[in-house]
Amino acid sequence: MSEERFFATTAKGVEEVLAAELTRLGASEVAVDSGGVRFGGGMEAAYRANLWLRSASRVLMPLGEFPCETPEQLYRGVSGLPWVKYLTPAMTLAVDCSLRDSALTHSGFVALKAKDAIVDVLRDHFGSRPNVDTKDPDLRVNLRLFRNRCTVSLDCSGTPLDRRGYRLDRHEAPLKENLAAALVELSGWDGTTPLIDPMCGTGTIVIEAAMKALRIPPGLSRQGFGFQRWRGFDKALWERVVAEARNGILTDLPAPVQGTDISHSAVGMAAQNAKRAGVLEQITLGRQQLSELAPPPGPGVVILNPPYGKRLGEEEALRPLYKEIGDVLKQRCKGYTAFLFTGNLELAKSVGLKAARRIVLYNGPIECRLLKYEMY
Known part of the structure; x- marks a missing residue:
């Protein structure tokens, strides 16, 4: 060939x-x-x-x-x-x-x-x-x-690869699945320590993390791919590739993955999404105030994707939230490495922590930063 x-x-x-x-x-x-x-x-x-x-x-x-x-x-x-x-x-x-x-x-x-x-x-x-x-x-x-x-x-793909098939509810301003997976990858998390998202929304980051740690291929639940309708599609080869992937899936997570959010409806949607993704039994989801965060002992990884106020007036209203993120990380996340993904660098200053690393990423057209904080 x-x-x-x-x-x-x-x-x-x-x-x-x-x-x-x-x-x-x-x-x-x-x-x-x-x-x-x-x-x-x-x-x-x-x-x-x-x-x-x-x-x-x-x-x-x-x-x-x-x-x-x-x-x-x-x-x-x-x-x-x-x-x-x-x-x-x-x-x-x-x-x-x-x-x-x-x-x-x-x-x-x-x-x-x-x-x-x-x-x-x-x-x-x-x-x-x-x-x-x-x-x-x-x-x-x-x-x-x-x-x-x-x-x-x-x-070759047909519908974009971020459409994994588990997220039916498009909640307000969700993170695309492939960008959430990239954040997990950039955090350096290897599945052997806890991963926490205390503002999990509809659960995309924790679901992507769990799928990675359990070795679940992101394309396994999709309706299909473009190449399957091409002339010369090798069905036997494709079935072998899929069978190999299925055989490699793990049944248990090596370390806890947990997502919490203040919104009842968001956590409900996260549970539905996690169920469709095949990881609901392995992860922990719950409603919780950010200030009540109680992660397992470190080391571990915290990933947050807070709102970043695109409209006038929103930025000022979000300032206390960003300050609270900084306080919670300092007081409750000893031994963790924290990553904050935001499209608003002005608001990020309100966290009040010195970033060890700043990674430039784009969420659609919005220039964002993934900020890394070491919590000693």
Whole structure:
């Protein structure tokens, strides 16, 4: 089998975490790039990546790259790719486009022009063309146009990889699953000491931590992946990869993982999410004031993702909460390493602790910091 190359996308700032994940999975030629990581290893590596990657958004398979300043160049470049290998008239198709700093400025037009090129190639070869299905296509094509260079890829993942399948309730401003997993990874937590989230909301951080410690692949409960509908999908290989993963799942957590929150409804949703993720019996969830936090003896890890007041007036109202976080960490978390994830550096000053490390991350478009505090 030829060695296909792939590109796993992720949030800005998470690239190194993702590269380490791919290296642990045994992928070859792992190379960090802006917004993602390149890797090789053939379709087996792509199957494993989709099943196992905790911090990725998508896994793409680049088909080609070409200079692109005009609609004609775009049409010609897309037409020259081997679509007959991947598509038949019986399959459905969708084209997504993201662009920046290029002569072609309308992503909808670029996607439409590329789609025309693809269906013309198919019509010339088969005598008929595939239909477009933007919601649930058999083959999703991804176009990235950056500084007048166009990269055309097939989307191996289908729906984004952060959609694990356990979170149905989208509570107010939740953290995406893959970013929560990245926070756990960046904390250095290895599962052998307690992990506490005293502002757990709907439980994403503690669920991701428990799944990691129990070796539950994040893709195990998903409805499916894009590559499963491709021509040449190797069902036997995929079933072997999944069976291997199932056999490696642990039944018990080596150390406590607990999440608490002041909100009854949030804790209720966290329990439902944890149940769907298969970790409810292993973790501890409960309603609790932040000031009542009583973690097990350290060492351990505390991760907090407090609200960070996007609207006018909210910032002032949240200042006492950030001060309380600092007080609770000082008084109740001796021996722990604490990590605060926030998009508001002004509020973070109210914690009143000196950060040992500051990691720049992005939560969607918001520039954030993951602040590390050593609690002696």
